[in-house]
Amino acid sequence: MNAGARQPQDRSILLVTHHFAPETGAPQRRWGALIEHLVTVGFPVTVLAPPPHYPSGKITHSSPSYLPGSVQTGTNGEKIIRVNFREHSHGLGSRAADQTVAAISSVLYGIRPSAGRPAVVIATVPGIPSVVAGWALARWHRARFVVEMRDAWPDLIQPSGILLRRDRPGGLRRRLRDLAARVVHRTVTRLQTRADLVVTTTAAFAEVLRARGVRNVAVVRNGTAFEPVRENAPxxxxxxxxxxxxxxxxxxxxxxxxxxxxxxxxxxxxxxxxxxxxxxxxxxxxxxxxxxxxxxxxxxxxxxxxxxxxxxxxxxxxxxxxxxxxxxxxxxxxxxxxxxxxxxxxxxxxxxxxxxxxxxxxxxxxxxxxxxxxxxxxxxxxxxxxxxxxxxxxxxxAWVAEHASDGVLGHRYAELLDALLPSPVPDAPLDRRARV
The missing domain is CATH 3.40.50.2000 (Glycogen Phosphorylase B;)
Structure with missing residues (x-):
């Protein structure tokens, strides 16, 4: 085969996420459904994720296969590499420290041979430090970089007040936290503008990002496989x-x-x-x-x-x-x-x-x-x-079946990733006149 032809590993994905099965929740369910489809259509997936510790902050499954450094095969055929984490409380600082530790560890595990050499690195939020880790790994592997914004982070930092609670108005601590919020917002926006693709889950947030100069934004909604529980009747x-x-x-x-x-x-x-x-x-x-x-x-x-x-x-x-x-x-x-x-x-x-x-x-x-x-x-x-x-x-x-079902969203994601990757080069026909 011609050396330029696409090999199976040329479609490989490295996913950096702070939340993954067997945890339960919207981010975990979303990527379980997407991976099932992506693996089926020929995108090998490797996941970098900490051990299951959501929402308690402590490991929820005692099996050695979930400890940091372990490698296992997921239910949909994906390779899962567990990275380090930090046990946390419900406090913002404690959770941010955990996400930072996991992001740094993701970079260290992501450059090892066991992570392969991906064609695409996807970093998904929540877990804002995951975006920085994903960017670093994409640069290291010379891979396409995709940022997935599940919610309107970091825009939610200011209105939620999570950085300002229990601080005296005008105090040093409040000013420092306000500065931290601005730095985080600026950093994430800059990485979004440098990404090859930014995926949002709503059309409205996609428009907000385009107005900020993010050049390639696509919408892949959250999905569901929920079935009706009753007829549409009063x-x-x-x-x-x-x-x-x-x-x-x-x-x-x-x-x-x-x-x-x-x-x-x-x-x-x-x-x-x-x-x-x-x-x-x-x-x-x-x-x-x-x-x-x-x-x-x-x-x-x-x-x-x-x-x-x-x-x-x-x-x-x-x-x-x-x-x-x-x-x-x-x-x-x-x-x-x-x-x-x-x-x-x-x-x-x-x-x-x-x-x-x-x-x-x-x-x-x-x-x-x-x-x-x-x-x-x-x-x-x-x-x-x-x-x-x-x-x-x-x-x-009917709208959900057409726009937010798992199968529709998996197909949409696969199309977006294929558009990022170089087209396969077909084998060159043998020139009968060539001389050896």
Missing amino acids: VRLAGRPLRVVYAGTVGRSQGLDVAVRAAALVQERGHALDVRIVGHGNELEPLRQLATELGAPVRVEPSVPSTQVRELYAWADTVVVSLRDWEPFEWTVPSKLYEVMASGVLASASLAGEAANLVTINGAGAVVRPGDVEGLADLWCGWLSDGVVPAASADAA
Whole structure:
């Protein structure tokens, strides 16, 4: 074969990520589904990831195959090289230290022969230091560099206030943290502009990056394989309480205190409802305390396996999808929304921007402004007064099947990666006149 022809290793991918199976969560699920497709169509994948330690900060699986330095084969045929990490608490500084240790270790393991010589290096956020590690490895291997921005990081740093809490206004610590936020933002933006491709999960954030001078941006949405749990038909309450569910990450970003306060307000107005918040995250206990203080009809429960999420949705009359009223969330579509749209259950959406538009245009549910306790309470009271919860449109599940199913997204990613790589050079025909 001609020396210029593409060899199988010419399509190899090195993925730098801070979150990977057997952990559970949106980033882990996304790359499990993408790798399954990419390996099938001829992209060998090697993953650099720390041992499973999300969300506790401590190793969650004791097998030696998960220890730093171990190499194993994943369920989809990918090679997984475990890198070093640092046990962390829920504090920002502790988590940032863990991500930095993992990023440095990823570079050290990524230049070893066991990582191969990739054609493409993909660095995925969350885990902002992973972007720096991915850039360094792409330079080392002279590979194409892809930055994947799952959320609007680092734009979320400032509105979230995660760098400023417990600091005295105008104090040295606050000024230093503000400086750190600007440095991180500038660094990530510069690496985005130097990448061969930046992948976002929403069209809105893609436009924001293009306006900043990022030259090659593509959208590969978060996906789902969720199947409908009911027909698209109104739910008759027949005098029973309204059943409301939230299932997923319970953190500051979700702003679920709004749902708790709305539930208390609905009860004060003389209506009966049963709200269940099921998941994991730093806000579980604060929400439980808030529900107790308000006497709200809210149960706060630990996370359940994905198979039981279907049971929760089948029980519910409506599913909450919620984000805080922060500007970068107008460029964000939570992966949970696609799951709810596919389920056939009506969404109670406390969203803005692109996510809110998806709900409205596809008839997936009712939208209230993020943070609007009165608006959410009015919505639920209206359904209780009518005695019926409207049906979600079948258009919602159809949209997900066309734009956010795992198979569609895997095919899209493969197309983008192929476009980055040199076209294979066919074998040159033998010249019969050539002389040896």
